[in-house]
Amino acid sequence: xxxxxxxxxGLIVILAIFIVFSLLSARLFNGVRxxxxxxxxxxxxxxxxxxxxxxDSPVTLKLYFSEKATAELPGLRTYAHRIKExxxxxxxxxxxxxxxxxxxxxxxxxxxxxxxxxxxxxxxVGIRGDEIFFGLVGTNxxxxxxxxxxxxxxxxxxxxxxxxxxxxxxxxPELPVVGIISGVNINGGFDYMTQQRQPAWVVMQQMEDxxxxxxxxxxxxxxxxxxxxxxxxxxxxxxxxxxxxxDQFVMKGGRTLVFVDPFAEADIxxxxxxxxxxxxxDLSPLFAEWGIALxxxxxxxxxxxxLVVNMGGGRNPVRHIGLLGLDLGAFNDQDVVMAGxxxxxxxxxxxxxxxxxxxxxxxxxxQSSIESQxxxxxxxxxxxxxxxxxxxxxxxxKQYTLxxxxxxxxxxxxxxxxxxEERQVVEExxxxxxxxxxxxxRLLVPDVLKNDNINVIVVADTDILSDRLWVQVQQFFGQxxxxxxxxxxxxxxxxxxxxxxxxDLINIRSRGRFSRPFTKVEExxxxxEEQFLAQQQVLQEQLEQTEAKLLxxxxxxxxxxxxxxxxxxxxxxxxxxxxKIKIRKELRDVQHQLDRDIExxxxxxxxxxxxxxxxxxxxxxxxxxxxxxxxx
Amino acid sequence: MMGTQIIMRRELASYFTTPLAYIFIVxxxxxxxxxxxxxxxxxxxxxxxxxxxxxxxxxLYLILVPAIAMRLWSEERKSGTIELLMTLxxxxxxxxxxxxxxxxxxxxxxxxxxxxxxxxxxxxxEPDNGVILASYxxxxxxxxxxxAIGSCVSAATKSQVVAFILTLVIxxxxxxxxxxxxxxxxxxxxxxxLIDGISSLSFLTHFDAVSRGVIDLRDLxxxxxxxxxxLTATTIVINIKKAD
Numbered sequence: 001x002x003x004x005x006x007x008x009x010g011l012i013v014i015l016a017i018f019i020v021f022s023l024l025s026a027r028l029f030n031g032v033r034x035x036x037x038x039x040x041x042x043x044x045x046x047x048x049x050x051x052x053x054x055x056d057s058p059v060t061l062k063l064y065f066s067e068k069a070t071a072e073l074p075g076l077r078t079y080a081h082r083i084k085e086x087x088x089x090x091x092x093x094x095x096x097x098x099x100x101x102x103x104x105x106x107x108x109x110x111x112x113x114x115x116x117x118x119x120x121x122x123x124x125v126g127i128r129g130d131e132i133f134f135g136l137v138g139t140n141x142x143x144x145x146x147x148x149x150x151x152x153x154x155x156x157x158x159x160x161x162x163x164x165x166x167x168x169x170x171x172x173p174e175l176p177v178v179g180i181i182s183g184v185n186i187n188g189g190f191d192y193m194t195q196q197r198q199p200a201w202v203v204m205q206q207m208e209d210x211x212x213x214x215x216x217x218x219x220x221x222x223x224x225x226x227x228x229x230x231x232x233x234x235x236x237x238x239x240x241x242x243x244x245x246x247d248q249f250v251m252k253g254g255r256t257l258v259f260v261d262p263f264a265e266a267d268i269x270x271x272x273x274x275x276x277x278x279x280x281x282d283l284s285p286l287f288a289e290w291g292i293a294l295x296x297x298x299x300x301x302x303x304x305x306x307l308v309v310n311m312g313g314g315r316n317p318v319r320h321i322g323l324l325g326l327d328l329g330a331f332n333d334q335d336v337v338m339a340g341x342x343x344x345x346x347x348x349x350x351x352x353x354x355x356x357x358x359x360x361x362x363x364x365x366x367q368s369s370i371e372s373q374x375x376x377x378x379x380x381x382x383x384x385x386x387x388x389x390x391x392x393x394x395x396x397x398k399q400y401t402l403x404x405x406x407x408x409x410x411x412x413x414x415x416x417x418x419x420x421e422e423r424q425v426v427e428e429x430x431x432x433x434x435x436x437x438x439x440x441x442r443l444l445v446p447d448v449l450k451n452d453n454i455n456v457i458v459v460a461d462t463d464i465l466s467d468r469l470w471v472q473v474q475q476f477f478g479q480x481x482x483x484x485x486x487x488x489x490x491x492x493x494x495x496x497x498x499x500x501x502x503x504d505l506i507n508i509r510s511r512g513r514f515s516r517p518f519t520k521v522e523e524x525x526x527x528x529e530e531q532f533l534a535q536q537q538v539l540q541e542q543l544e545q546t547e548a549k550l551l552x553x554x555x556x557x558x559x560x561x562x563x564x565x566x567x568x569x570x571x572x573x574x575x576x577x578x579x580k581i582k583i584r585k586e587l588r589d590v591q592h593q594l595d596r597d598i599e600x601x602x603x604x605x606x607x608x609x610x611x612x613x614x615x616x617x618x619x620x621x622x623x624x625x626x627x628x629x630x631x632x
Numbered sequence: 633m634m635g636t637q638i639i640m641r642r643e644l645a646s647y648f649t650t651p652l653a654y655i656f657i658v659x660x661x662x663x664x665x666x667x668x669x670x671x672x673x674x675x676x677x678x679x680x681x682x683x684x685x686x687x688x689x690x691x692l693y694l695i696l697v698p699a700i701a702m703r704l705w706s707e708e709r710k711s712g713t714i715e716l717l718m719t720l721x722x723x724x725x726x727x728x729x730x731x732x733x734x735x736x737x738x739x740x741x742x743x744x745x746x747x748x749x750x751x752x753x754x755x756x757x758e759p760d761n762g763v764i765l766a767s768y769x770x771x772x773x774x775x776x777x778x779x780a781i782g783s784c785v786s787a788a789t790k791s792q793v794v795a796f797i798l799t800l801v802i803x804x805x806x807x808x809x810x811x812x813x814x815x816x817x818x819x820x821x822x823x824x825x826l827i828d829g830i831s832s833l834s835f836l837t838h839f840d841a842v843s844r845g846v847i848d849l850r851d852l853x854x855x856x857x858x859x860x861x862x863l864t865a866t867t868i869v870i871n872i873k874k875a876d
Contacts, residue, residue, distance in 0.1 A: 004868075005867060005868055006868070007872065010868040011865055011869070014861050014864050014865050014868065015861075017861060018858070018861040019833075021853075021857045021861075022833055022857055022858070023832065025850050025857065028850075032848070032849035033846050033847065033849065034846070036762035036763065036766045036845050036846065037762045037845035037846065038760040038763075042846045068824065071815065071818075071824060072815050074810045074811075074837060075840075077831070516679055516757050516758055516759060517678055517679065518678050518680060518756040518757045519756070521756065602676075605752050605756075606665070606669045606675070608752070609665040609749050610661075610662055610665030611665075612748055613745050613747075613748060614657075614658040617658060617745075
């Protein structure tokens with residue numbers, strides 16, 4: 001030992017130890033980690049563990065990763081390594097039900113063909129443009145197949161959700177059944193205005209990937225027993241018979257998701273009635289029993305969450321307080337349905353009130369900001385300029401509930417049953433009174449009068465589902481390419497998955513939070529806009545007054561007996577013209593000021609971060625020198 | 633252990649008697665601020681994280697750490713005070729460790745003085761402070777690795793300038809080892825395990841892993857092995873030179 005520590009051999013030995021240890025440590029000590037992230041992003045959740053321990057049928061996973069071709073991409077290799085470790089961890093937790101294997105699809109090999117055939121995405125890299133594969137194919141014993149076409153490193157936070165979902169779907173091949181009753185053309189339809197067939201809404205397509213979606217007929221006695229979740233979209237003027245069927249579905253413990261709307265933009269009435277027809281949907285008899293009510297003829301106006309819309313035709317974009325872009329601040333972050341969602345856009349949203357003395361629990365899922373006020377829904381019918389909604393807008397300081405989850409005990413809305421009038425002659429039934437030749441009355445008797453725990457989610461907007469609020473659809477060589485810009489569909493899918501009883505899966509989704517915007521900057525921007533608006537109004541009024549006075553004077557000059565103005569009047573005219581120019585300049589200045597606060601904040605922070613501590617240190621140094629001199 | 637502590641205190645105190653330490657810290661702070669805000673476009677990105685700050689830390693270290701490490705031993709050797717040091721009742725290991733710890737703590741102080749950027753990001757938004765903590769820890773561990781290299785080089789030469797440049801070059805190699813353009817040179821002929829090995833020797837690979845917010849035992853071990861091996865090498869070098 002003494003010798004080694006004193007000779008050059010020692011240096012060589014150290015070098016060898018260093019290399020061997022660094023290489024070894026990368027292979028040994030797998031999976032010992034301290035996860036310091038806020039959401040424990042890199043630790044397998046209890047939900048995943050639960051799903052894995054409850055796997056019914058065996059699942060096989062094959063990870064395709066191009067080892068050789070990615071030699072120059074250490075970042076991607078590290079990520080692939082992590083995925084491998086993660087999959088090993090999955091396999092350990094699944095107790096033999098999960099088989100994991102790793103494949104290197106070398107170019108022109110059978111494995112490469114296999115990967116392409118399974119739908120994995122080959123990405124060309126490097127000078128030679130070799131395609132690399134980094135995807136996963138999962139299979140179950142009943143020929144089901146699920147694929148992750150490429151693991152994108154920037155989506156690392158969601159990788160656990162993606163993997164667990166894939167495994168869950170493979171072990172539970174049967175899709176939950178969603179029954180839909182819709183008052184709008186969610187499934188496409190014929191547009192009389194353009195004389196063209198409209199495609200189905202994108203949300204339908206998204207739902208069909210994950211659920212067995214079945215449109216239900218109206219006027220039915222009961223909802224099909226196979227339906228797991230009932231989805232009501234804009235239920236307008238439903239017959240008592242249908243309401244009864246829905247009531248009984250809920251009373252029997254059926255999960256229900258309702259979208260109602262005080263003013264559904266998508267519900268376009270035939271042209272002659274456009275200005276007058278009601279576009280409101282409600283489920284009031286049922287809502288009353290469930291402990292909520294949709295506020296009559298009101299939509300919510302919300303300044304903080306409002307969106308700016310482009311008016312086209314060279315006009316400036318304007319703020320529309322009936323059109324809401326809601327983000328984390330508006331969402332109930334305690335509820336799994338809102339988990340992982342970042343922004344949802346709504347239009348002309350209704351307000352849900354709780355009914356006094358209700359036996360249910362109503363938990364808000366989405367709420368407006370404190371700068372909101374209920375507005376007359378009728379004002380939207382002939383709305384030319386969205387800015388006019390701002391007139392007489394005075395926030396009430398109250399937050400309004402826009403979507404809510406309802407649980408707890410509720411009674412049937414039809415304890416006495418419902419009388420149905422029908423055209424056909426039906427067979428004799430108890431309780432049917434004397435029938436007319438064609439019209440027959442029939443009494444539907446409820447099976448269940450009370451449920452101790454109903455499961456309903458109500459949303460006071462139907463436009464949330466329409467394409468224009470969340471997704472851009474483009475035709476690309478006959479294919480529909482959709483690119484979402486808000487999480488509206490995510491909300492719908494979350495809610496359906498949650499109601500389908502798949503809560504474990506949703507909890508995993510909640511962990512990812514990739515966007516953390518500067519809230520302070522956003523606040524500043526809003527404040528500036530608020531100020532700008534008030535100032536602009538004042539200036540605009542001044543300008544109008546000045547212009548009116550100018551006009552008045554012009555008229556005096558034109559129409560008066562003496563065509564020439566007196567000196568005093570001429571001076572006055574010049575003064576008004578000057579003022580007009582001045583006000584217009586001020587207006588422009590105010591507009592420039594909008595961004596000034598944010599810019600100056602940025603500059604201030606730059607200066608503080610670069611100079612503050614060095615400056616303090618310098619002061620300290622000078623002070624210490626000074627003290628030392630005094631002492632010395 | 634006492635010997636280590638005494639050396640450490642003496643060294644640490646010596647940092648603050650000359651304006652040199654002050655100049656290093658000020659340059660480090662100002663450069664990190666400029667890099668974060670101008671090159672990293674921290675404010676314009678609008679995201680409440682410190683990625684634009686930590687991305688530049690390894691490159692800042694390339695200048696700062698060799699500058700601090702160069703005077704660890706070269707100066708003592710040049711002025712002959714090393715003889716004096718060796719007559720004290722402390723072992724070489726204690727001296728090496730003491731000097732290293734003092735410099736490491738000093739860099740820790742410099743790192744802590746970047747706190748305004750942490751305050752800033754918390755003022756602007758809601759960052760994941762766990763990730764930031766892990767990144768700071770990773771930065772400090774990485775500084776330890778850089779410093780151990782510098783300590784060894786400094787022990788081998790009498791010239792501070794040579795020590796500075798040599799340390800910078802070696803550290804640069806260790807930072808760059810994970811870079812595609814470096815690995816390119818190997819892909820044609822080297823086996824895969826060697827390429828993986830080279831990239832796993834890089835500071836960047838391990839620092840990036842830690843700054844995601846997960847402290848992996850392997851990353852900790854890497855920095856630990858790095859530091860321990862280079863410090864042992866320092867001891868050997870001093871022993872050999874002493875014998876000369």
